[in-house]
Amino acid sequence: MTSSLSADTKDALARELPDAQHCRVALLAGLGVYGVNRRGAFVTHRNAVARLFRSLVRVRGDAAPAIDARSRAHRAPSFSIAAPDIADPMARRPTGKCDRLIEARAAFLACGSLAAGTHGYHLEFVVGDLQRAERLALMLRTAGREPKRMERKGRIVLYYKDFDAIADVLGSIGAFAAVLHLEDVRALRETKNRIHRLVNTEAANLERTAAAAASQQQTIHFLSSAYGLPNLSRPLREIAELRLAHPEESLAELGRRCNPEIGKPTVNSRLVSLAKLERKLRARPAGQGGRRRVR
Numbered sequence: 704m705t706s707s708l709s710a711d712t713k714d715a716l717a718r719e720l721p722d723a724q725h726c727r728v729a730l731l732a733g734l735g736v737y738g739v740n741r742r743g744a745f746v747t748h749r750n751a752v753a754r755l756f757r758s759l760v761r762v763r764g765d766a767a768p769a770i771d772a773r774s775r776a777h778r779a780p781s782f783s784i785a786a787p788d789i790a791d792p793m794a795r796r797p798t799g800k801c802d803r804l805i806e807a808r809a810a811f812l813a814c815g816s817l818a819a820g821t822h823g824y825h826l827e828f829v830v831g832d833l834q835r836a837e838r839l840a841l842m843l844r845t846a847g848r849e850p851k852r853m854e855r856k857g858r859i860v861l862y863y864k865d866f867d868a869i870a871d872v873l874g875s876i877g878a879f880a881a882v883l884h885l886e887d888v889r890a891l892r893e894t895k896n897r898i899h900r901l902v903n904t905e906a907a908n909l910e911r912t913a914a915a916a917a918s919q920q921q922t923i924h925f926l927s928s929a930y931g932l933p934n935l936s937r938p939l940r941e942i943a944e945l946r947l948a949h950p951e952e953s954l955a956e957l958g959r960r961c962n963p964e965i966g967k968p969t970v971n972s973r974l975v976s977l978a979k980l981e982r983k984l985r986a987r988p989a990g991q992g993g994r995r996r997v998r
Contacts, residue, residue: 709817712881717751729802731759733809753782803845808876827862846875
């Protein structure tokens with residue numbers, strides 16, 4: 704099974720056991736708050752997180768509990784650890800910033816998920832009740848970012864969609880590899896978007912050039928029939944013949960073919976003169992003759 708960004712981030716965090724004893728206590732307490740169910744068991748889909756919980760219990764001095772692994776068809780395996788003696792410390796919120804960030808890390812390990820898909824970036828925490836949601840929101844505000852909130856299937860979801868907010872939260876809980884990965888994803892997306900904009904701009908320019916060239920050819924064909932190209936002045940006749948001979952070239956390219964060479968504004972001025980002559984001839988009453996050389 705292909706590993707996801709969320710799974711990789713959890714596995715990386717689960718391998719980092721805090722050095723300070725108070726941080727380990729806060730991490731175990733946080734896993735208990737957000738990961739222990741009503742039957743007194745800590746449940747997770749990541750083996751690394753299960754092993755982390757087991758290690759923290761051992762560090763506390765208790766006997767290492769057994770990990771019960773279960774797997775269902777077409778579903779991620781589930782790891783359960785009996786933890787009836789780990790009380791839910793809802794009444795004791797950590798006061799220090801370090802311990803609050805450690806609890807936020809525990810919340811991500813227990814009930815968080817991270818994604819960077821085609822629809823954008825998404826970091827969320829799914830908790831079972833309002834009390835835990837309020838507690839977790841306090842921990843996340845320590846990172847300097849207020850989470851958004853919604854309900855899904857009777858559970859409360861705290862989430863972020865802004866890239867900078869997600870990077871701040873992940874950096875605060877120590878998920879630096881995930882931040883670097885998201886930076887790579889954003890850089891790649893921005894590069895692709897820039898390329899798409901350039902391609903679209905170039906395509907639009909080519910389309911406008913082709914449409915203008917087609918209109919110019921129609922003008923010249925009309926003048927050839929109704930007026931006669933030999934009756935045009937030499938500069939106008941030259942640019943008209945070049946446009947007919949090179950229908951796909953730009954004005955600058957046509958200017959380089961003139962003798963002597965002229966710039967793009969001069970080419971455009973001559974083509975405008977041809978268009979004015981066309982409009983004048985089309986507005987002339989039927990049967991009115993006479994041809995006069997146009998400069």
